[in-house]
Amino acid sequence: MYEREKIRYLVLDKHRLVITTDTAAQEERSIPVARIASLLAFMEASLGVDVDSATFERRDCAANVLRMTATDLSSGGGFERWLCDRVVDDDSHIMPLRCFLRTQEAYLLVRFLLLSFDGHASVSALAQRYGVSAVQFRRICRGIFGGGLKRRLRQWRAQNALHDILSDHGSLTELAYRHGFASSSHFAQEIKFHFGARPGCLR
Template sequence: MVWFNYVVVHIEGGVVANGFVTSESSVVSPGECKSLSGSSIWLLKPVVGRTSMEVVIGDRSNPLTIAAGQTTLVATTAGVKVVSTEGPWRFHKISLCEAAKLLVFLERNRQTALPFTAGKSRQREVVIDTPGDLTVWNFEPWLIGRAVRWDPRDVPLFDFLRAQETYGLVRFLLDESAGITSIAALSQRYGVSASHFRRLCRQALGKGLKLELRQWRAAMAVLDVVEGSESFTDLASRHGFSSSSHFSREIKNLFGFSPRQVRRRT
């Protein structure tokens, strides 16, 4: 089972905005000190030729030289200060929550998923060099590819993502929401009050929990349409829809196409 946005691209034959493309990006002049605040993933790259810079995270300074056509990925919960010493550079800001959420889906649906280690890794930052021009527009397929082709060099980034509360919360919701539908019951199971649980979910998901769970249910049902030959009535029943017409309306309302259109194109 793959990430739903990827499936939509193949179904519709077009380009679909993923969860990263609305993120911040900018060009910075040489010699300028730029503060990049918040818990995020930052993609740093030269504009022309190479760029040299000091990347300061907390009390640690990392001298970097980035060649033309290369990208340095910095993931941090503490914010970053960057001072360029040579050449203009640009950055793209990637949502840490979206990256952690995507990793949950990738690992959860892999037959050989790695052990659940959320919360165990406490490093404040990850700095890795990535070959090629990594941008906000190709970050999602890049992360999917790295997760599928497991490489030891990616372990620090994946451990960092698993340590985020978003990873643990989304994994909890995927594991528990099929059998528990009320927010009160989910929050009790998670060990916090219902109001605090709603806040955590909105911070982690970027939207209300009920809408997110609706979209997850619909996405998983559509993936079953793509990957199987089960009748719409059986699919609707298995995914908790009251009828096949309810299933069709929900898919159409959320994604703009019907299950029948999906099946005809696969």
């Protein structure tokens, strides 16, 4: 006998996204909103989305709770992949979700860091630009990323550098200084720490 496909519902507040189906009373999956908002921030930054000029319904952004249907979501476990596909396709049906996530602190913080961190800025300087004390800034980052900000920024810097190692034909010394490393030897050590090989071996 043919089994009717389940319809999935998304319910978000500032803490969690809960995924349920029309055939189950209990939740199918629960995900921290900070994780999803961070993912969206990375995706929109990589796609060059100008959030300031993006069109969306302001009332969706102002809501404390968002409820929507995800008819083409095949399972709660595949939510992140589903979201990425919808964002890449610029699916207008998820605009309320994107809008809601853009108001979350995790989204705003990740976008800020992606625009502000150049490999040189200290945590104190970033906190000042963000408009809070260094202590408060570290607390916000720890709550969103689950760990210290310095470790996260170190990973981002290495990932950005790896991209340039693979795509840029400039000298490794130039790349080291461009990404805020004090010397080419420090650059080589950091890349090896994160990726298991020195920069010259990755080209």
